[in-house]
Amino acid sequence: MQYTGNMSQAWVLNSYAARQIVTLKYHEIRGPVPRNDANEEIQSSLYWCYYLDRTLSALLRRPVSLPEPLLSPVDLIVPDKSLPHMPLVRILLELAQVQGELLDCGKASTTREVLDNHSKLQERMDSIKSNLQSVCT
């Protein structure tokens, strides 16, 4: 990749990662997952790819590349007490889930569906906001 700041290239690279994850069936991981280095590497690759996929796709208004994992991305986070920012990663993943759902909002065919989606997302964002406030205090 050229070091150009091109988000489109970032999206393309991440979509390659997503396709490899699908080929390797990492997105089909079910809990509880035994704790070992290999599984932790797989889980963190999966949720970072998910985060980048949903965020870049929302930014560029393109379809997502990674199917919804069987385990919620938030549940894939491996606790690491040496990294004080991990609670923020949890919030980033919750936001990424909302961004993924935003992309689906365009599929709503009736006003009722649009309003339902809107209020669901509003509730999610309120919950994320309160989580963020509790992390920051």
Add this chain to the structure above:
Amino acid sequence: MIETTSLDGIYTLQWPDHISQRTLEKMIAMLVNDESRGQIFYQYCICIYVKAIFHLAQMPRIYKNSTINRQFLKSKRLYESNAVHALKNLNFLGHPSLAFVQSLISAVCLNPLKKAIFFSNHFSLSRHS
């Protein structure tokens, strides 16, 4: 004497990503021991260089000496160039693997705009910032 704020906060600068400290150590050990060949070599290079780039990008928060920071910037540019070189050597038709996935995610992080969005500006990364 190097003018710094506090060095004991250096680890609080580390933003979590898909390459843990243990994984990074394993990758570096493989390269140092010359145990990686072909695609694995390039995949590990990307992961390690990108990790180093992010680490160096945080250094001006600790070191206030402009000479030192110019050197950090020089090293950062060299690592960026090396990471891009390794990325160009990836075989996208090769077999999928965890290391390949990790290197692709690291390559996404090379994007400076992404860096600005995801790693620097949204949150204060340390008590020194």
